[in-house]
Amino acid sequence: MTTKISRREWLIGGTALAGGLLLANSGTAQSLTVDGYTPTPQNPIRFSSNENPYGISKAARIAMNNSYDVAHLYGGSGRRELIQLLANNEGISPENILMTSGSSEILHTLALITGIEGGSILAPDPTFDNNFMKYAELMEINKIRVPVKSGDMSIDLDAMRAAMTDDVRIIYIVNPNNPTPTILHGKELREFCLEMSKRCYVFVDEAYYEYVTDPNYETMIPLAVENENIIVTRTASKIHGFAGVRVGFGFGTTAMLKKVKDKLTGSVSTVSVHGALASYKDIETQQFVLRKNAESLDIIYKMCEKHGMRYIKSNSNFTYIETGIEAREFGTRLRKYGVQVGRPFEPFTKWCRISTSKPEDTRYLVECYEKEFT
Ligand SMILES: Cc1ncc(COP(=O)(O)O)c(C=O)c1O
Numbered sequence: 001m002t003t004k005i006s007r008r009e010w011l012i013g014g015t016a017l018a019g020g021l022l023l024a025n026s027g028t029a030q031s032l033t034v035d036g037y038t039p040t041p042q043n044p045i046r047f048s049s050n051e052n053p054y055g056i057s058k059a060a061r062i063a064m065n066n067s068y069d070v071a072h073l074y075g076g077s078g079r080r081e082l083i084q085l086l087a088n089n090e091g092i093s094p095e096n097i098l099m100t101s102g103s104s105e106i107l108h109t110l111a112l113i114t115g116i117e118g119g120s121i122l123a124p125d126p127t128f129d130n131n132f133m134k135y136a137e138l139m140e141i142n143k144i145r146v147p148v149k150s151g152d153m154s155i156d157l158d159a160m161r162a163a164m165t166d167d168v169r170i171i172y173i174v175n176p177n178n179p180t181p182t183i184l185h186g187k188e189l190r191e192f193c194l195e196m197s198k199r200c201y202v203f204v205d206e207a208y209y210e211y212v213t214d215p216n217y218e219t220m221i222p223l224a225v226e227n228e229n230i231i232v233t234r235t236a237s238k239i240h241g242f243a244g245v246r247v248g249f250g251f252g253t254t255a256m257l258k259k260v261k262d263k264l265t266g267s268v269s270t271v272s273v274h275g276a277l278a279s280y281k282d283i284e285t286q287q288f289v290l291r292k293n294a295e296s297l298d299i300i301y302k303m304c305e306k307h308g309m310r311y312i313k314s315n316s317n318f319t320y321i322e323t324g325i326e327a328r329e330f331g332t333r334l335r336k337y338g339v340q341v342g343r344p345f346e347p348f349t350k351w352c353r354i355s356t357s358k359p360e361d362t363r364y365l366v367e368c369y370e371k372e373f374t
Contacts, residue, residue: 039338052241063278076270103248107132115139119169154182181316186218197229208316296356337368
């Protein structure tokens, strides 16, 4: 065995070490499973942003590292292979897939298109208010908001039908929804999309698709590839842990995707493409993440049941619980322990969105909750 290391290895090791120190200092450990980490208000465990607590898989890290050999080239490599992989998974043609720098790029572009073409947005309330909705606000696009059902908090398609006007240019449906992790039944949503797409665009955001366990759920991708006005997005940010790497996808007809592509301003780096290619092939890690997600959800459900709090059974990597305390106060009091929970979502200010973290960390959240509130 030799102890000699090459200059390249030394450089990589050196960079990794420096990176490690930097991470520890800038507060990105965020798990009790990381040696030397202590949750603090400044460097809390994140139950707040629907991220993957396990991060990027080992296979993806290796692929990303190896991709530097071709990363200096415009166009790079791996794009066609990645799109083909997704096309095979969905049983569609590669021309019906558009890859972007996170799905937000498509969310922004769809708001831009709506602003240019004119008309209103029809969306449930609450739903994912960043990106598409926020960009639309900047463009001063009128929004018609339809409350979710008061009972199970699912999106109310009949009420959305009733709220439809001739001015609506696009309907935004997040399925599973966010912050309420409910799903729409496949048949119901399919009928809604087909009916409404005769009058406007229908945008179905499937960011949390991979986490769905409800057998009644259906992806709208098959509909989007055959119907001019329907578009679906997915992201590698969630189950693949790519929130900071930035890879997302749009699914639709070639005409619809061209309309979006023509207005994009970003592109996907070769390093991200190679990471995603390895990650989408790495089924075992995805299954591991799902198992751990279910374990963490279960810990939160049990806490809610023990303390008589309502919660929404999740089809995502977060759940929504009725704490009975103003969300801002709830968040501030937990922050003292180094626990960061979701921001408030109007109008349910006494509910809190809790993203899953590792089960070890979720048990700590329960401890903190019980210490502070019971
Ligand atoms: C419903 C929904 N859509 C889109 C996004 C943004 O995803 P991306 O990281 O692909 O831009 C998020 C992020 O949390 C989300 O919750």
